[in-house]
Amino acid sequence: MAILVIAEHDNENLKDSTHKTVTAALALGGDVDILVAGKGVKDVSAQAAKIAGIRKVLACDHVSLKRQLAEAMQEVIVPLMDGYDAILAPDTTTGKNFMPRIAAKLDVMQISSITGVESADTFIRPIYAGNAMATVKSSDGKKVITVRPTAFAAAAEGGSASVEVIADPKGPLKSEFISEELSKSDRPELTAAKIVISGGRGMGSGENFAIIEKVADQLGAAVGASRAAVDAGFVPNDYQVGQTGKVVAPELYIAVGISGAIQHLAGMKDSKVIVAINKDEDAPIFQIADFGWVADLFTAVPELEAELTKAGF
Amino acid sequence: MKVLVPVKRVLDYNVKVRVKSDQTGVDLANVKMSMNPFDEISVEQAVRMQEAGDATETIVVSIGPDKAQETIRTALAMGIDRGIHVKTDAEVEPLAVAKILKAIVEGENPDLVILGKQAIDDDSNQTGQMLGALLDWPQATFANTLTKDGDSLTVGREVDGGIQTVKVSLPAIVTTDLRLNEPRYASLPNIMKAKRKPIDAKTPEDFGVDITPRLTTLKVAEPAGRSAGVKVADAAELVAKLKDAGVI
Numbered sequence A: 001m002a003i004l005v006i007a008e009h010d011n012e013n014l015k016d017s018t019h020k021t022v023t024a025a026l027a028l029g030g031d032v033d034i035l036v037a038g039k040g041v042k043d044v045s046a047q048a049a050k051i052a053g054i055r056k057v058l059a060c061d062h063v064s065l066k067r068q069l070a071e072a073m074q075e076v077i078v079p080l081m082d083g084y085d086a087i088l089a090p091d092t093t094t095g096k097n098f099m100p101r102i103a104a105k106l107d108v109m110q111i112s113s114i115t116g117v118e119s120a121d122t123f124i125r126p127i128y129a130g131n132a133m134a135t136v137k138s139s140d141g142k143k144v145i146t147v148r149p150t151a152f153a154a155a156a157e158g159g160s161a162s163v164e165v166i167a168d169p170k171g172p173l174k175s176e177f178i179s180e181e182l183s184k185s186d187r188p189e190l191t192a193a194k195i196v197i198s199g200g201r202g203m204g205s206g207e208n209f210a211i212i213e214k215v216a217d218q219l220g221a222a223v224g225a226s227r228a229a230v231d232a233g234f235v236p237n238d239y240q241v242g243q244t245g246k247v248v249a250p251e252l253y254i255a256v257g258i259s260g261a262i263q264h265l266a267g268m269k270d271s272k273v274i275v276a277i278n279k280d281e282d283a284p285i286f287q288i289a290d291f292g293w294v295a296d297l298f299t300a301v302p303e304l305e306a307e308l309t310k311a312g313f
Numbered sequence B: 001m002k003v004l005v006p007v008k009r010v011l012d013y014n015v016k017v018r019v020k021s022d023q024t025g026v027d028l029a030n031v032k033m034s035m036n037p038f039d040e041i042s043v044e045q046a047v048r049m050q051e052a053g054d055a056t057e058t059i060v061v062s063i064g065p066d067k068a069q070e071t072i073r074t075a076l077a078m079g080i081d082r083g084i085h086v087k088t089d090a091e092v093e094p095l096a097v098a099k100i101l102k103a104i105v106e107g108e109n110p111d112l113v114i115l116g117k118q119a120i121d122d123d124s125n126q127t128g129q130m131l132g133a134l135l136d137w138p139q140a141t142f143a144n145t146l147t148k149d150g151d152s153l154t155v156g157r158e159v160d161g162g163i164q165t166v167k168v169s170l171p172a173i174v175t176t177d178l179r180l181n182e183p184r185y186a187s188l189p190n191i192m193k194a195k196r197k198p199i200d201a202k203t204p205e206d207f208g209v210d211i212t213p214r215l216t217t218l219k220v221a222e223p224a225g226r227s228a229g230v231k232v233a234d235a236a237e238l239v240a241k242l243k244d245a246g247v248i
């Protein structure tokens, strides 16, 4: 069985979600290749070639692939699929965008956001915001799969696969990149951070997020948010953790002024340790928190900061 | 411009999901069902485009059991012109939904199809992208802003790093994200008016689409549970506990 993994990257660095997707691919059993599609992807291809257990890396370098828009990715990937029995990509906004197009072109039903591989045709995936876990068996000839990175360990480094440059995609395309407004931060990326501290509607304003940012900087943590905090304009959309935002599973998740709606829990309940700070002792978040602190966040969070300072953070 | 809006009837987002004890699925007996929340945003968007003069006709389509007509009526009450109900009691996977929608698009010739980014029951996030591929149309998924200029759309998309803006030529597929708009509530007069709006009755067979599932659900289980831990009284206790747990 030949398996293709689509690399997630920003044309400079390979993202860790690729390593995790490779782990899922290896669990299917077979030869695993990685496709790096982008613009100026020499370095990224070299990084991908170092992942252990890889047969080879395919590199496609073209200006139309710089942002990995779905239509361009489709042009590159579909012609390759004659040679593969399965294709996997991380279920990031990039993977979610292009993968179903590949599936439809191959007349295959995609298996979205898998969290487990039972066998080469049977997978586990969350449904209903993770309130149920479905085991599904695919009868399609080829498998098209998106992988939830938090559910898999990262594949190790130490490989030395060859890199093969493949033909440019066909054009012209009916979609065009215009611009990008990316949140800039020196803090770790939300999905990769070991510690995440998130604020909810209880924060009251964007300015008030400064108190949790201080704690985040002490702990080297990423800052996240509930949908309510994003909708209220306190923080940008890419902070949203949940069913329809990002899924995180850090060592430590601290929820501040978040009630614990199922849509929020869907994005963080696989964290190792959960802390909740909320003034309402009946808030549902306390039902899943390892450590609950019933307190007003405006006094509790500064106290936590002071205590961490005392402890040398 | 003609706009088509596919909507799905799903378990209401406020309902607590219960897995059946025989692990065959989720208990849907006597629970509240509603329009998929993302589809409400799509409907709102189509109605606003019509109010702004960008859209000339709006059509809602739902594939599902008889009750899916209620969901169509909700969209009509929000301001959509007419409906198409593709009746089936079977569970229809996104690939088959996309094929039925493709056939409807070929009959109706809309310039734009607005879908939700994700149905909150199957959490697939596929149908719009699949329809785009089947029609060879461009797509702008996870839309946060949308403006029409001439024969193209400029769409701000919610992506993992922030907002990405793309331009797609019409005809095109758009899928909606949470912050594109805030859906209206239908007023009583509009609910009354919606009762007289036409709904076309169809079946998957009318479109020659085979809806046999490609995925078989072997089991539906409860996720690994988490239970409430302990309460801490102050910051000192919390920091001590976190150190003991080895997470800071």
Ligand SMILES: Cc1cc2nc3c(=O)[nH]c(=O)nc-3n(C[C@H](O)[C@H](O)[C@H](O)COP(=O)(O)OP(=O)(O)OC[C@H]3O[C@@H](n4cnc5c(N)ncnc54)[C@H](O)[C@@H]3O)c2cc1C
Residues within 6 Å of the ligand: A199, A200, A201, A202, A203, A225, A226, A227, A228, A229, A240, A241, A242, A243, A244, A245, A246, A256, A257, A258, A259, A260, A261, A262, A263, A264, A267, A277, A278, A279, A280, A283, A295, A296, A297, A298, B013, B037, B038, B120
């Ligand atoms: C289709 C759909 C998708 C969704 N997707 C997501 C998603 O991906 N992520 C997500 O998070 N939500 C999502 N939601 C929204 C979700 O249902 C909740 O509305 C949301 O999570 C609530 O956010 P919150 O907990 O910040 O706000 P609230 O529920 O209003 O809770 C605020 C909490 O702050 C506490 N508080 C207030 N002031 C203080 C204070 N001074 N000190 C301490 N505590 C205080 C209150 O006691 C309360 O518990 C989605 C909803 C829908 C319909």
Ligand SMILES: Nc1ncnc2c1ncn2[C@@H]1O[C@H](COP(=O)(O)O)[C@@H](O)[C@H]1O
Residues within 6 Å of the ligand: B006, B007, B008, B009, B036, B038, B039, B061, B062, B063, B064, B092, B094, B097, B114, B115, B116, B117, B118, B119, B120, B122, B123, B124, B125, B126, B127, B128
């Ligand atoms: N049975 C259906 N009838 C009409 N539209 C649907 C149906 N299923 C899915 N859709 C559309 O496809 C979107 C994405 O669904 P999904 O790919 O299942 O997550 C939904 O928000 C709807 O717009």
